[in-house]
Amino acid sequence: MDADIIVIGAGVVGAALAFGLARDGYKVKVLDGKNRDLRAARANFGLVWVQGKGADAPAYRRLTHQSAELWPRFCDELANTAQVQVDYANPGGFHYCLGDAEFENRAALAERINSTAKTPEIDMLSRQDLEKMVPAASFGPEVTGASYCRLDGHVNPLQLLDALHKGIAAQGGSVLFRHPVSDVKPLATGFAVNGPAGTLTARYVIIAAGLGTPDLANSHDMDVQISTTRGQILVTERLDPFLPFPASGLRQTAEGTVMIGATQEHTSDRGVSVGSATTLARRATRIIPALASVRLVRQWSGFRILPPDGSPIYAQSKSAPGLFAAVCHSGVTLAAAHAAIVGPAMINGRLDSELSDFSDGRFHV
Numbered sequence: 292m293d294a295d296i297i298v299i300g301a302g303v304v305g306a307a308l309a310f311g312l313a314r315d316g317y318k319v320k321v322l323d324g325k326n327r328d329l330r331a332a333r334a335n336f337g338l339v340w341v342q343g344k345g346a347d348a349p350a351y352r353r354l355t356h357q358s359a360e361l362w363p364r365f366c367d368e369l370a371n372t373a374q375v376q377v378d379y380a381n382p383g384g385f386h387y388c389l390g391d392a393e394f395e396n397r398a399a400l401a402e403r404i405n406s407t408a409k410t411p412e413i414d415m416l417s418r419q420d421l422e423k424m425v426p427a428a429s430f431g432p433e434v435t436g437a438s439y440c441r442l443d444g445h446v447n448p449l450q451l452l453d454a455l456h457k458g459i460a461a462q463g464g465s466v467l468f469r470h471p472v473s474d475v476k477p478l479a480t481g482f483a484v485n486g487p488a489g490t491l492t493a494r495y496v497i498i499a500a501g502l503g504t505p506d507l508a509n510s511h512d513m514d515v516q517i518s519t520t521r522g523q524i525l526v527t528e529r530l531d532p533f534l535p536f537p538a539s540g541l542r543q544t545a546e547g548t549v550m551i552g553a554t555q556e557h558t559s560d561r562g563v564s565v566g567s568a569t570t571l572a573r574r575a576t577r578i579i580p581a582l583a584s585v586r587l588v589r590q591w592s593g594f595r596i597l598p599p600d601g602s603p604i605y606a607q608s609k610s611a612p613g614l615f616a617a618v619c620h621s622g623v624t625l626a627a628a629h630a631a632i633v634g635p636a637m638i639n640g641r642l643d644s645e646l647s648d649f650s651d652g653r654f655h656v
Contacts, residue, residue, distance in 0.1 A: 294320040296638065297484050297493040299472050299507065302332035303448070303622040304629060305499035306455035309464060310369065311630030312638060319464035320493070321456075322486060324471045324503065331501060332622060334593020335448035336524060336552050337544075338537060339624050342384060342413060342440035346404055350648035351602040355621070356412075358628035359442045365627035366446070373457035377450045378545035384443025385421075385538040387434060387578050394435040401438050414439045427533035431577045437538070445537035447544065448623055455626075472500070475507060477611040495638055498616045501596055508616035511608040514651040515616050519594045521560065523567040524552035525575075526589040527582070541575055549582065551575045555595075563590045595620045599654060605633055606651035607642055615642070616651070 298309040301323035313319045324330075341359045345352030359381075366379045388394040394415075401413035416424070417436045456466050467488070476483040481494045498507045508515045529547035543549050554567045568590055576583045596618055598604050603619035615637045619625060625633075636642045643650070 292492040294318045294493040296495045298497045300500035307626040307629040308634040310458050311634040313462035313464040321466040322470045323468045337448040339444040341442040348602045358625045361627035369454050372461050373454040375454045377454050379446040381444030383441040385437040387437045389433040397438045431580050495613045504618050512610040513606045518597050521556040522553035523592045528586045563592050605649040
């Protein structure tokens with residue numbers, strides 16, 4: 292066969308799965324789509340985020356914790372294997388609160404999450420606490436405080452994606468770009484994957500093609516359901532370092548730019564809008580008024596992938612064992628878990644026993 296495993300989709304989800312499996316010694320081929328496909332991986336805010344995620348989904352919260360704890364080692368190994376720089380830091384992260392109502396609502400969420408955690412994971416910080424932790428920033432008068440989680444961090448998502456592609460190649464795998472898959476056919480042993488360069492065969496196939504996953508997976512007895520929301524992001528010119536902690540919707544990158552995001556819009560339009568830019572900029576300047584005098588240099592949009600209950604879907608075809616699907620909206624946060632936990636569970640026959648909470652069968656009530 293052409294490979295032990297073919298992964299359809301070269302975004303962060305598919306590439307992280309492939310990187311982990313190539314590291315385990317499998318011969319892996321990754322097939323990317325068309326140049327203008329709507330890739331969440333290239334429009335990502337770059338948070339490695341635990342805070343508040345899976346508040347009503349214990350299995351999702353556990354997997355998010357596991358991935359965050361694996362991230363430092365995963366990033367070091369990835370950067371060393373790929374021989375590229377990956378800007379990653381995990382100093383903890385904030386969710387800023389404007390006004391008493393936002394602070395009280397956030398505190399209630401933190402209490403609910405902490406009450407079911409082994410150890411409290413979210414601390415509520417007063418404005419005075421914030422000013423001590425971020426002395427270089429002058430907060431607006433509406434800032435009442437923030438929630439803080441020590442497990443949170445951030446990464447350059449484009450560096451991450453580049454490193455995953457290079458890391459796969461460094462371990463003997465390959466990434467075929469501009470190779471959209473038309474269909475997957477079960478064989479007596481393994482699968483045939485058809486695309487513009489002809490047919491490729493492998494013992495296992497993992498469909499991690501983002502928005503294209505349902506069409507390929509559901510024709511093989513899987514039930515992958517997703518919806519999408521558009522998110523818009525702003526980026527400023529480079530500034531001297533003044534935000535040492537990332538926050539939900541506001542972070543300073545290693546290069547000095549400030550990222551401001553992100554909207555949640557129910558539309559299929561792939562463009563950007565002045566209205567969304569205004570909404571994002573207004574909140575950012577209410578948090579840090581000095582940003583009002585900073586130049587914006589870029590605005591873009593991307594589409595989130597959202598399963599019905601928000602948790603990832605990891606499925607195997609009932610009629611064609613060895614054919615899998617993986618979709619989630621936390622590809623960056625879960626990258627370490629995809630490489631170390633999810634990919635091996637699929638190939639080694641442990642998906643049902645170790646990750647049953649994420650089965651596509653959960654939607655059949």
